[in-house]
Amino acid sequence: MTVVIIMAVGVLIGYFLIPVRLTERLGKVNSWIQMVLVAVLIFMMGLKLGSRENFWQELLSLGWKSAVLAVVPIVLSVALVYPLSRKFLKQDAKKEEA
Amino acid sequence: MVYIAIISLVLGVLCAQFLFSPEASQAVMSLSDYVLGFLMVSVGVSVGMNKLILRKLREYNLTILLIPAGIMIGSVAGGFLSALFLKIPLPVCVSVTSGLGWYSLSGVLVGDLAGAEAGAIAFLSNLLREIFSFLLIPFLVKHFNAFTAIAPAGATSEDTTLPMMIKYTSEDVVVISVLNGVICSAMVPLLINFFYQILT
Numbered sequence: 001m002t003v004v005i006i007m008a009v010g011v012l013i014g015y016f017l018i019p020v021r022l023t024e025r026l027g028k029v030n031s032w033i034q035m036v037l038v039a040v041l042i043f044m045m046g047l048k049l050g051s052r053e054n055f056w057q058e059l060l061s062l063g064w065k066s067a068v069l070a071v072v073p074i075v076l077s078v079a080l081v082y083p084l085s086r087k088f089l090k091q092d093a094k095k096e097e098a
Numbered sequence: 099m100v101y102i103a104i105i106s107l108v109l110g111v112l113c114a115q116f117l118f119s120p121e122a123s124q125a126v127m128s129l130s131d132y133v134l135g136f137l138m139v140s141v142g143v144s145v146g147m148n149k150l151i152l153r154k155l156r157e158y159n160l161t162i163l164l165i166p167a168g169i170m171i172g173s174v175a176g177g178f179l180s181a182l183f184l185k186i187p188l189p190v191c192v193s194v195t196s197g198l199g200w201y202s203l204s205g206v207l208v209g210d211l212a213g214a215e216a217g218a219i220a221f222l223s224n225l226l227r228e229i230f231s232f233l234l235i236p237f238l239v240k241h242f243n244a245f246t247a248i249a250p251a252g253a254t255s256e257d258t259t260l261p262m263m264i265k266y267t268s269e270d271v272v273v274i275s276v277l278n279g280v281i282c283s284a285m286v287p288l289l290i291n292f293f294y295q296i297l298t
Binding site: 008009010016031039040041043045049050051058062066069071072073075080082085088089 | 102103106107108109110111112113114115118120123126127129130133134135136137138139140141142143144145146147148149161162164165167168169171172173174175176177179180183184186191194195198202203205206209214215217218219221222223224226227230231234238242243245246248249250252287288291
């Protein structure tokens with residue numbers, strides 16, 4: 001919950017305090033900051049993982065579980081968006097016929 | 099970004115295994131909440147700064163919101179379904195698939211909520227989602243339609259998978275793809291927190 005509140009503070013800063021003419025330049029700086037912070041956090045996650053005793057055995061089982069958790073949501077997302085787009089988003093129809 | 103993320107992860111693991119003492123690792127890890135706090139402010143700022151996108155969204159018919167809605171429902175349902183046959187707790191499964199392909203953020207958020215192993219699954223699985231989406235775009239455009247090609251990409255449809263969308267679809271679909279990515283990205287932290295909390 002704290003995370004969401006902190007993010008909401010960021011949204012308000014971005015929406016009200018940053019003038020439109022600066023958004024492009026500050027957007028670049030901001031995404032650079034994000035990249036650095038994410039790299040640091042992932043490094044810390046690696047530390048946490050690497051500190052575990054059975055790390056190398058666990059790695060194998062993580063791999064295929066992760067693959068399942070990638071494929072199943074992809075399939076279901078496609079299964080929902082395809083009928084919705086056919087029914088409600090008509091501008092694509094002519095391209096389909098061609 | 100993919101390379102940076104993978105290198106950071108591997109470096110972390112190697113440091114913990116071979117370089118740092120357990121106490122040193124512990125000390126570094128204790129800072130992670132603060133770094134996460136800064137990251138979330140930064141993510142919020144990028145969502146809030148997108149005034150132009152918010153205006154564009156009003157120009158378009160609201161029916162395009164069906165795409166992110168379908169992606170979110172499909173992905174969350176995918177988490178529930180996967181929990182049936184994976185030996186992973188339901189809250190972890192659903193929060194992992196709520197990452198919508200945004201591997202860096204979801205890895206960090208799920209890790210913070212459910213521990214390092216869950217974080218690693220979130221990271222890997224969303225990274226795989228991004229890679230699969232990238233490869234699936236041409237296939238989906240050809241055999242389904244251009245809008246459906248946005249579906250696997252989820253939150254990545256505004257950045258990493260966008261080049262593929264630009265290459266294989268038309269301009270209006272690209273704009274929708276960007277809108278979809280912005281909406282999905284804004285929803286990722288909310289979905290992860292929401293589902294992890296109500297399911298535990």
